[in-house]
Amino acid sequence: MAVKVLKPGLATTVQDLGRPGYYHIGIPLSGGMDRHALVAANLLVGNDAGAAVLEAVFMGPELEFTEDATVAVTGAELPPKLDGEPRETWTSFRVKRGQILSFDFLKQGARGYIAVAGGIDVPVVLGSRSTYALGALGGFKGRKLDAGDELPIGSAAATGKDGRTVARDLRGQPAGMPTELRAMPGLYWHRITEAAGNGFFSDTWKVAPEADRIGYRFKGGKPLEFVPREPPFGAGSDPSNITDACYPYGSIQVPGGTEPIVLHRDAVSGGGYFMVGTVIAADMDLIGQLQPNTPVKFVKVDMNQALAVRKSRSELLGKLHNALA
């Protein structure tokens, strides 16, 4: 069974829950940017939570099915259409052989997850089917989809039921404006003045157009003022330079002190820019659903608060599993 790509969308890639264990040689985790939505899509069609799905950003693909299938679309409000007839997001539905799945314009969010019962059956590379496009690794031929591609689909363990749905309170999507991203100050926080640190957390930032799987850039806040220093050997002369070091996932680097960049699932693993802190793991999914120009506030939290949020996010995932068991 296969799915033919008639139109690829903007940047549609195959993703699962990622490829841990190779960050020390520059190969990032990859995987769905909104992991919660990815898991929901899989559970809706009866797949394992971490089966490979399609991640479509801003614009859906157009797909033709060569066999009957069960499908679900979650994440962004990217309304699916089957042979032109509207279908619900966050709800499984049947597709008949020869039918065409397309999408209406994006209403909300940024990334839609398209799961097919059986999962997208591309080869497993270093333990994952996720696409790491920068390294031409994994996914479908190491790249985003093109028209004419044929995606192999695995055999479904169980026939997925149609009409299953995820209640709104279990979807875990960003709520309210501006979107709040909780972050722990640290790493090279001491490089900026106290006033700059306060400004960073009190300013409202906006998602810049340069926002992709590698990182999200933000603009509109005040430039950060640095604590003066003698540049250490190897760091470089700009006050925002450091001796090239590892970058945590979610770390917030601010080249030149102007526009923060939060590294995401396809993160560059290291480099020479200082970082003011790190967005907590539980809020990384939310970033994947932010469109350019969305207002954002960084909210300062400590480790205890981060772990409490982590716990509630994990409980939400537990409820999702129970609801779709």
Next chain:
Amino acid sequence: MQTRFSFGGDEHIFAEVGEAMSLEAFFKSLFITNAVRDAKIKGVTEICPANASYQVKFDPDQIKPDDLLTELKRLDSASEKSEPVIKTRIIEIPVLYNDPWTHETLMRFRERHQDPNGTDLEYAARINGLDGVDAFIKSHSSAPWFVSMVGFVAGLPFLYQMVERKRQLQAPKYLRPRTDTPKLTVGHGGCFSCIYSVRGAGGYQMFGITPMPIYDPNQNISYLRDFMCLFRPGDIVKWKPIDRAAYDAAVADVDAGRFAPVIRDVSFSLTEFNRDVDAYNAKLDGVLHGR
């Protein structure tokens, strides 16, 4: 050297061994990350050594952040006692310096460079007080370099020149990063050289290109069949300047599957190296060429 620890969110511990780059800081980072790997600490998912720092990623549902921090601090102080000796490899990398492909690229992005009227090599020679491009190439290729970090993108090595600090080549990054760099470009930024493993954006000065692939996600290249990335932190690299004919021959050999890189096992002692840098590097050269 007092290591500075910081949490990177709820899943990372970041440790800065030295603010400045030095072989001592690099060795300590390498030693501790090896020790963390050997300790097989439950909940640790990624162990990443860097030039003068390192990072450990963990699952706080399996190990309390403060418990891991305590363990890392213990390993950090234990590392003070270990002898700075590593078993590693020395790898010869052929380089066509001043090649046509990086030249085309550096001309295309000239307005982003400190010296719009020259080339990256001419600029680097001048600011390092060397008499022209040939003298610079000699300085770049005569001493070996340590792979002090692998990353940024898949398989990209950061390289640190194995000479006293006053002799180290330094050059700033481009004023604004390029959107393009040829694959396998030999670049330089700050005190680090690198080899771009994939084509893409970059800010380092561009000096040349190697015909020798260092990353192959399809694992067709004979010496990358076991693993798709060639380099590991702690590898030693020796550049070998080659001409265009040798470059073309090497590319043909790579394509035909008969390119055999020169890679030798070697033991490296930081103490002995520091005693007489030039003599130690000559000895390493001897190992590389079977003398």
